[in-house]
Amino acid sequence: MLFAQILCIRHRYYREIETPKTLIKADDSKYFTQRLDHFDNTNQQTFQQKFLVNETWYDKNGGVAILQVGGEGPIQQSDVGNLWSADQFSQSMKALNVELEHRFYGESIPQPLNYTFLSSRQALADLTEFAAYLKKTYGVTKIITYGGSYPGNLAGWARSRFPFVFDAAIASSGPLMGRTKFSEYFQHDEMVLESIQTGCKDKVKTAMEQIEDLLLNDKKQAAILLKNEKLATQELTELDISNIISLLSNFAGMIQYASESQQELKDFCDIMMKSTDLKTDYVTWNFEYSGSDDLGPMFYDEMVEDTKLSSWTWQTCTEFGYFQDSDFFTSRISMDYYYHLCLDAFEPYFTQAGIKTTTELKEFMTQVVDGEMNAFYGARNQPRSKIFYTNGKTDPWSELSMNPEFTWADGQYLPDDSVQRLIPGSHCSDMRTKWSSNKVVRAEQLRKLKEWINYQE
Template identity: 30%
Template sequence: MMKLGVTVLILFSVSYALSSESVFRGHLLGYDIPPPKVAVSRVEVATDYFTQRLDHFDPSNTIVWSQRYYVNTEYFNATERETIFLMIAGEGQASVSWMTGGAWIEPAEKYGALLFELEHRFYGVSHPFDDLSTENLRYLSSRQALEDTATFINGMNQEYNLTKDAKWIVFGGSYAGSLAAWLRQKYPHLVQGAMSASGPLFAQLDFPEYLQVVADDLALYSRECVETVKTAFTRLEELVDNPGDENITALFNLCDDIEVVNTESDIANFLEKLTDDVFAYVAQYNKNSGRTTSVDDLCDILVNETYGDEVYRLAEVNKLFYGSTCLDYKYQNTVDYLSDTTITASGNMRQWIYQTCSEYGWYQTSSQEEQVFGTRYPIEFFTNLCVDVYGPEFNTSYINGQIEQINTHFGGYDIDVRNVVFVHGSYDPWYPMGLTETTNSESPVIFIDGTAHCSNMYAATDEDLPQLVEAREEVNRLIGVWLEGEEISGANSPFTTNVLSALLLILSSLVISNL
């Protein structure tokens, strides 16, 4: 069985198995978060389809298509108030598991909410065309997706005979977290509030901060773990150029002989995959609900000298992901795979990478100041991939122009919006592209120390850190405030009060120590 290479860490995919999609969960991996554990529902979750326009911005284009959505009416109590919760799906197929699982179920029960989940255009089974040609993908964008969602809300208001008092709260994690915030920003008359978990807001071509956070996560275990990784990649880069007696092909179980298949793009692909398929993916979801491998598990191996020198320990860590499956690092195989326009329900990499090439960038390069994970996959590696897969027009100049448009349109870090709560975790390598401090009291930020990507979206467990429990409680409190139509008062929230109390304690200690 052969696995293909370049990864682009998706902002959320759902499979943990070694499929042709899951090997791409690194650099270009989108934002499709793994689904929650499923709870038993007293009613059947319904699947339906909503008729959408292909192009919301061209009145002369009358083409329509069917967009999948799920509905759970179990908690809906229209006699008290009309509350509707909408989960926005990201760059992967919508998962019915969210209709009965996840942290949002608790406030759904409390506030009697009608639950929807809407699949993103060009993902899952929600496809306007029969193939994924580059010409067809020009209708795949965040702006079209937001128009889809606004149109869907209007449609459901009519279908369920909801009154003007109906209040919609939207939820999203990772890329869908970005969409949730942007939807509230652009359509405040349709959406009462939004929970944006781990949502990147600032588009950026080169994203070296990502792997810097991964290195920081390793350093929390020990500096020795970081130094082992750094030494291993330094030696590995030397060995792929001058193999000597070391058989890198056998050691890392490569599908091709690296002494034969070794263009600069092939080597970049190999080193990038070593970084992202294990280190980046594990760090992004480190200690999340249901995850079996943590950063601690990686470092346990990396500091254990019984496995051999640093390169051998790196190879041992790589086996955690690939097992006996050979690693296909050949660059042309990656290009061929991503150029396949065939639609499958679970397929998402051609679409997501197209979005990075046409809107966001977010390429997790090896250009950190301290290059722990090697030096061989600079920004050119990723921009060349855009050209090789989608055509010469998708060059660096084009991508930069699109990134500038996105930041101008939505505001980037300076987003002007109220009634959004932005939640991030300190382990999550995506947090540098989002808001980590509250700059607008009407859209507070919750930054949770010791948690990873979208951790707050999962249902509570006995192992949850106190600060994660507190963050979920604060999100639920804010939802109640929004549903009552009140202004957010961050200073009066339990979450903010505890933070302020801690700061006052620190200040008091400093004053006493100086007396």
């Protein structure tokens, strides 16, 4: 499902291609009493927010902490282990390595569930409260925020908006610009596939067209191909077809999380170019990539029910957009589909806000996502110092982040003592210690962090 394509650290593909032989283990999970609403002093409700700590390298005399920002998924012990550059930085700076789980994810879900209290602004306030706790409990004096993907946004924004709390930031692969209609995502995928093998993207387009035709004209065969008996008998709506086509877009995740060798991209294009039955080979590949005979909720109504408990979808519907529509691969993955899904999944919240139609939701998102959110966070205009931005060339999310080709005329600004790098790699690849091609940028990040916090060896 494309709503989930932004996930970084805990994505399935990364976990499968590398299983660590050894990990620096964290202490047992800990919990911090966090305010539910930082912007209403009359609301004294709290919830338990999970965090992980690795004190292996920590020297209290130095007082440095690397605060990993949790994102749109549960945190886990390996996050503060040696798979990630945060561990290398902690070792070199004798720092405390700690990660705070994002509110409404993992074990940090306030009860009763009320998405009104889930927003990036509340999450940033969580970080400032937690920073005070770190200083009091662990003797921390300097804090570096660290994150990739959406947490990369938060890491940079934390430093930008609270420079008196956070001393520097590593912001990897963060899509800084809110954008409701994110057509550039699939446009980037087209470019990547074509660079792998000429004609590959056209084969994908043809396969998706053939599957759509099958859904419209031969449901029994579609049921066999997609391993779902209900497809043969249940009437399909336009939204059902859009939903199924969306589920069959795993190539987008493969590109986003391409490995260092990109061998899986080459293998995929090789399959598509040699295929004599595109729709069958393409569907088979999707099942193999997902590692399951179940690609997800096939029918739109099922997807709505599944989405009602999706915290990240709530954030995309109310803050960031990031809706990846496509004019090339298929017209079925459309903005209309996303607007309907948001409205149907979170109907009580939108109804309370006076939003009852997709037209009204579109107007709301245009105002909030494309307007107010970018005005509040600055989009590519980030004047704060001591932030290190990285993006992988293969990563489609780089289209919404810092771009070395952009200038003030494009709405982009960085001060001289912040850094941006477009590197060989994919989504958050510089954070992965086993990506040898990103060693140079990790070394530069470490040098800059030491310089920015005035670290004394």
